[in-house]
Amino acid sequence: MEQLIEFILQFGSLGQQQIDLIKEKAIERQLPKGDYFSEAGRIPAQVGFLVEGVMRGYYYNSKGEEITRCFISENSLVVDYMNFEANTASSEYLQASTACRLMVFSKPNWEELSRAIVGWDNMKNKMVQLCMFQKSRKGPVISQDATTRYLEFIANYPSLMNRVPLAYIASYLGVTQQSLSRIRKSIR
Amino acid sequence: MEQLIEFILQFGSLGQQQIDLIKEKAIERQLPKGDYFSEAGRIPAQVGFLVEGVMRGYYYNSKGEEITRCFISENSLVVDYMNFEANTASSEYLQASTACRLMVFSKPNWEELSRAIVGWDNMKNKMVQLCMFQKSRKGPVISQDATTRYLEFIANYPSLMNRVPLAYIASYLGVTQQSLSRIRKSIR
DNA sequence: ACCACTATTTACCATTTGGTAAACGATTCC
DNA sequence: GGAATCGTTTACCAAATGGTAAATAGTGGT
Numbered sequence: 001m002e003q004l005i006e007f008i009l010q011f012g013s014l015g016q017q018q019i020d021l022i023k024e025k026a027i028e029r030q031l032p033k034g035d036y037f038s039e040a041g042r043i044p045a046q047v048g049f050l051v052e053g054v055m056r057g058y059y060y061n062s063k064g065e066e067i068t069r070c071f072i073s074e075n076s077l078v079v080d081y082m083n084f085e086a087n088t089a090s091s092e093y094l095q096a097s098t099a100c101r102l103m104v105f106s107k108p109n110w111e112e113l114s115r116a117i118v119g120w121d122n123m124k125n126k127m128v129q130l131c132m133f134q135k136s137r138k139g140p141v142i143s144q145d146a147t148t149r150y151l152e153f154i155a156n157y158p159s160l161m162n163r164v165p166l167a168y169i170a171s172y173l174g175v176t177q178q179s180l181s182r183i184r185k186s187i188r
Numbered sequence: 189m190e191q192l193i194e195f196i197l198q199f200g201s202l203g204q205q206q207i208d209l210i211k212e213k214a215i216e217r218q219l220p221k222g223d224y225f226s227e228a229g230r231i232p233a234q235v236g237f238l239v240e241g242v243m244r245g246y247y248y249n250s251k252g253e254e255i256t257r258c259f260i261s262e263n264s265l266v267v268d269y270m271n272f273e274a275n276t277a278s279s280e281y282l283q284a285s286t287a288c289r290l291m292v293f294s295k296p297n298w299e300e301l302s303r304a305i306v307g308w309d310n311m312k313n314k315m316v317q318l319c320m321f322q323k324s325r326k327g328p329v330i331s332q333d334a335t336t337r338y339l340e341f342i343a344n345y346p347s348l349m350n351r352v353p354l355a356y357i358a359s360y361l362g363v364t365q366q367s368l369s370r371i372r373k374s375i376r
Numbered sequence: 377a378c379c380a381c382t383a384t385t386t387a388c389c390a391t392t393t394g395g396t397a398a399a400c401g402a403t404t405c406c
Numbered sequence: 407g408g409a410a411t412c413g414t415t416t417a418c419c420a421a422a423t424g425g426t427a428a429a430t431a432g433t434g435g436t
Contacts, residue, residue: 132317132321166383176424184385366394367393
């Protein structure tokens, strides 16, 4: 919980009363490995903050292959925000890649914060925009070759390399797992 | 100007007084082909709205190659928003790919709107988030092959195919221009 | 320890893409 | 008109990546 507050305070300052309100509205949720935080075809109902563990977003392409769209590591928001806001069905799964611990806000609680805390909307938007921005900044660059993409992945997500299956990383980087295995070999 | 107002009203409703204020704060700016709206190494000073023309964002990678990061077509915001907000230097160039007509807000004017119009921040954030989201949703998908990426590019940006040089599209899609030329040949 | 299951590596060959170079085409400038 | 410049296409070969298949390594359950 303190981790969540510390995260939020990066985006603005709050009084003790406001902090207490946030603590009231957030609840802790454990997600065993493999479980879903939200699913394709459903309307996202919660905003999460990842305290511990690794999550990933993925979808199925037209060939039925599972494609990892993003990894989420500690101290980051977990939500398909556009669809959460618009009350529309998500097109991706958000799944716990390892056992996870999150702080979650239900939609009513999340909206209550906007009404109750002056300046919350501002902070909230900064958070969301930063998370969107980081996702694109840390993501693989299409103009680089596969080896460079893998090296940058390691640099951007040093903690993930040995925590998630190679196949997830491969589809994230846009290569087959055979190619990624070859690349791993070639750089050691 | 009316085009700008119409765009803004998608994100909330405004009274006539507020609309008039926005009209006061925005000025029209012509950008000849090849000119820059903002440059790498400089702090972005304006928010633009593209009325007519095509712009693109690009940067130089470590090999000195020019890489197109995004295309911007009519009725969209033109700004490196994260750096505009944070007053930090941009890492990319925003250049007019064809002759362009924009409505622009200086930073003081943009901030004035937040103070003067209740609900403006909300609308502003929706705009920015939508533009960020669109950019990623319309962008090339790394797990697809080059031909599919080109076909989806045409579907997402039908008006651009014959308005921008092949080399720009190639670096945007992460292929060499020779490859893209081959792909063009193979699909006709 | 053994089995079943999953993840990763390796091998082989086909296909795609890149690098270098040159030819061709279109446009601009004098 | 002609030179210069830029954009596009083509060709050739090398390198990277994919597809299929199988072998190996690791993991968890009994």
